[in-house]
Amino acid sequence: MAAEAGPSAGALAGALSDDNRRSVFAAVQLGANRVDDVVATTCLPGTVVAKALGKLIDVGVVAAIDGQLTLVGGVFQHAARAALARPSGGEHDALPAEARKVMHAFVVDGRLQSIPTAHSKRLIVLDWLAQAFEPGARYSEQMVNLILGQRHPDTAALRRYLVDDGFLDRAGGQYWRAGGTVVEPSGNT
Numbered sequence: 713m714a715a716e717a718g719p720s721a722g723a724l725a726g727a728l729s730d731d732n733r734r735s736v737f738a739a740v741q742l743g744a745n746r747v748d749d750v751v752a753t754t755c756l757p758g759t760v761v762a763k764a765l766g767k768l769i770d771v772g773v774v775a776a777i778d779g780q781l782t783l784v785g786g787v788f789q790h791a792a793r794a795a796l797a798r799p800s801g802g803e804h805d806a807l808p809a810e811a812r813k814v815m816h817a818f819v820v821d822g823r824l825q826s827i828p829t830a831h832s833k834r835l836i837v838l839d840w841l842a843q844a845f846e847p848g849a850r851y852s853e854q855m856v857n858l859i860l861g862q863r864h865p866d867t868a869a870l871r872r873y874l875v876d877d878g879f880l881d882r883a884g885g886q887y888w889r890a891g892g893t894v895v896e897p898s899g900n901t
Contacts, residue, residue, distance in 0.1 A: 718787050719772045721795035727771040732756060736764040737773065737783075745780045811836045824864035827873070835877060841870060842879040842892030851887045856880070 719727070728734050732754075739753040751761050765781070768774040775784050804815040814836040818825055824841075828834040844859050845851065851859070857867040864870060871887075874880040881890035 718790040721791040723771050724791050727767055727773055732760050733764040733767055736761055737768060740774055740781050740783055827869060838874055838877055838879050839892045842889055845889040847889050847894060853885060856887045
């Protein structure tokens with residue numbers, strides 16, 4: 713059944729990212745079950761309501777059954793469960809169990825959520841960060857900040873930790889990779 717699959721969390725967020733669609737959704741949630749009721753409740757023009765309803769129906773949040781508008785039950789719960797499910801084959805799955813656990817706890821979609829306070833966990837994260845730097849290449853502080861800023865906003869703390877723990881070295885305003893795991897590029901054997 714198509715309703716079983718339901719929209720993804722991203723599709724739901726996209727559908728509700730528009731102010732007009734959120735207003736129309738709220739009107740239906742509060743009991744407006746005809747287009748005229750939604751227009752009256754939201755004070756939006758009929759064409760705007762029709763367009764918003766079309767998108768909400770396409771995504772699967774709202775259904776029109778025999779001319780009556782209704783919310784599709786369970787779509788948010790289904791999308792939340794699906795979003796929380798961790799698919800196998802993630803970017804850190806090849807790591808040893810302890811490192812994988814740390815990376816899953818602190819890194820989401822390639823972004824460091826927080827800097828671990830435990831030194832052993834921070835070393836795992838710093839090793840991951842060091843892999844963004846090419847061995848043998850020299851980097852200005854500005855370039856180091858740019859690279860680290862793609863992973864976390866506190867570039868000064870990360871830069872200091874990387875140097876203090878021997879992953880990067882510095883002299884004369886230049887930084888270079890001094891440690892950490894070297895990962896071969898994909899496709900090389």
